[in-house]
Amino acid sequence: MTTDFSTEQATREETLVASVPTDLLIGGRWVPASTGARFDVEDPATGAVLTTVADASVEDGAAALDAAVAAQASWGRTAPRERAELLRRAFDAVTARADDLALLMTLEMGKSVAEARGEVAYGSEFLRWSSEQAAHVAGRYLPAPDGKQRLLVVKKPVGPCLFITPWNFPLAMATRKIAPALAAGCTVVLKPAAETPLTALLFAQILLDAGLPDGVVNVIPCTAAGDVTGPLIADPRLRKLSFTGSTPVGKHLLKQASEQVLRTSMELGGNAPFLVFDDADLDAAVEGALLAKMRNGGEACTSANRFYVHSSVASAFSEKLAARIGAMKVARGTEDGAQVGPIINQKGRAKIAGLVDDAVAKGARVLTGGGPVDGPGYFFSPTVLADVPLDARLLKEEIFGPVAPVTTFETEDEAVALANDTEFGLIAYAYTASTARALRLTERLETGMLGINAGVISNPAAPFGGVKQSGLGREGGEEGIEEYLETLYAGIADPWA
Structure with missing residues (x-):
């Protein structure tokens, strides 16, 4: 940095x-x-x-x-x-x-x-x-x-x-x-x-x-x-x-x-779920995850907060995502090639660090990053966590920073249940090759917005907003x-x- x-x-x-x-x-x-x-x-x-x-x-x-x-x-x-x-x-x-x-x-x-x-x-x-x-x-x-x-x-x-x-x-x-x-x-x-x-x-x-x-x-x-x-x-x-x-x-x-x-x-x-099914184009899912997670350095209400990945592709997805996120340049935003800027203030950075520490203490593995960056300003290392347990705080609380927690699911029903297990409902993301599944998700997910095989969907011509306690x-x-x-x-x- x-x-x-x-x-x-x-x-x-x-x-x-x-x-x-x-x-x-x-x-x-x-x-x-x-x-x-x-x-x-x-x-x-x-x-x-x-x-x-x-x-x-x-x-x-x-x-x-x-x-x-x-x-x-x-x-x-x-x-x-x-x-x-x-x-x-x-x-x-x-x-x-x-x-x-x-x-x-x-x-x-x-x-x-x-x-x-x-x-x-x-x-x-x-x-x-x-x-x-x-x-x-x-x-x-x-x-x-x-x-x-x-x-x-x-x-x-x-x-x-x-x-x-x-x-x-x-x-x-x-x-x-x-x-x-x-x-x-x-x-x-x-x-x-x-x-x-x-x-x-x-x-x-x-x-x-x-x-x-x-x-x-x-x-x-x-x-x-x-x-x-x-x-x-x-x-x-x-x-x-x-x-x-x-x-x-x-x-x-x-x-x-x-x-x-x-x-x-x-x-x-928000507490946006990002679902990756076993039939997804994995490279496209990683690209979408980068956009959904790292836009604005993760300081966005639309930021993917929880990554639920089918167990058969979770390891490959996590490794690819960690490689991409770990290579991002952390720097003052005016510098050439800067990709991840600072957290807005020390309070925000301390909250992110606390959420990561809680997940690690409960068994999550750090694939890249994991903590604050030394030096002036309020920087935090872009982080990917694997094997995140369901009782980790960062799966319940909005992270608002460059941290991607990954956990697994086995069935579509389980993925939907995990995604809906929150008081929030602003946006969700899903990667799948199945049109039928995509249509089912639009009916089953409790959210105001849904990105299907897309990591960014905000558009002035579309109605932005959430359900439940998202607004x-x-x-x-x-x-x-x-x-x-x-x-x-x-x-x-x-x-x-």
Whole structure:
């Protein structure tokens, strides 16, 4: 693992960071926190402070909601085509600034620049997809079955929204929420993760440059998230809450939201099973496992968390996977060829180490990796564990790091039972040559998404979301914009009477 970088690279990084707004965006203006407080944003690859950002207070949160409420009526009446064209301009601008956004994400989150460029491409597509949907929100008009009335069904913006986004995909999680909200005619208060506020702030500036009216999007980074967002959730003027993060926090937010009967979207924790059957193309399964496990260094809710492999191919699969994962370059994300960056912070790395130690103590074998990497930053060795016992904690808890635990099964029924043995149900993966089995799995697995012979399936044109304790609602696809629309039904007297 290395963290060296040139003076030229350091200068570019400093120049980019210095160009990013670091105040709060409220009502179309960049303003300091009302208390004057600021907090550090750290590079997890080095532990160095990149810059400081305004730390929003309860009063700042209230001001942001005030601005969103004030802008709601006019934005909701804005022509759909105008909203669509603004989103398209934002897509073009994000695409034009892909290098800056990718580097910024690498600096504050740690992922490799190559991976960050992939996020820019993915995140920007939500802007383009939503721009294409904005002008196609449709209701319906029809006669009642008894002919005595005409039934008019109208779609209207939900209203002001609060978005709470995580640190692992700082651009895509913002665009996945903001784009459909704007397309539907809703205004927004965004609370980005304190670990990665810079990407959200730069994206907000891009929206302003694209012509976004004042107050339509407000951004309030803060360290006391609960203190700031609690009063907003309790405010009857807020009409929608969307959160991506852990299940415990999501449950707490749902309790708060119930007091105002808020519309909610919750994209919560995952514990994704990755099934490899005896008829699978083993090389393809290994390639898919690399994508499903190592995307974002394993710090993704869609990351494969448990590998269940048929006993007849488990040894070969594990050895091939260990060889590939063990050869991945661990380095600061800006370095040439970097494939695995740091864990977001020391707390996250310590959790991963604890899960691995628990599995090994219970009998798992380390095929590669196995522990933290010495040196600056919060790096953890890409790890493959074989013979993982079913009582190991990492088969029950979300790892959120570059660790692949492998255990075996004998029958399809056993594989399905193991996969479903969790309170989570976000995504699952399966490799098999049998079309009939693939169809059975779509009916038998308790999951919101399923990758069949594919290690990555996230797409802005498809509905992203889970079942059970992995969440509520969907983001993306035609379903995504519906999360930001209310349905009004009007019964109209028969015009021919």
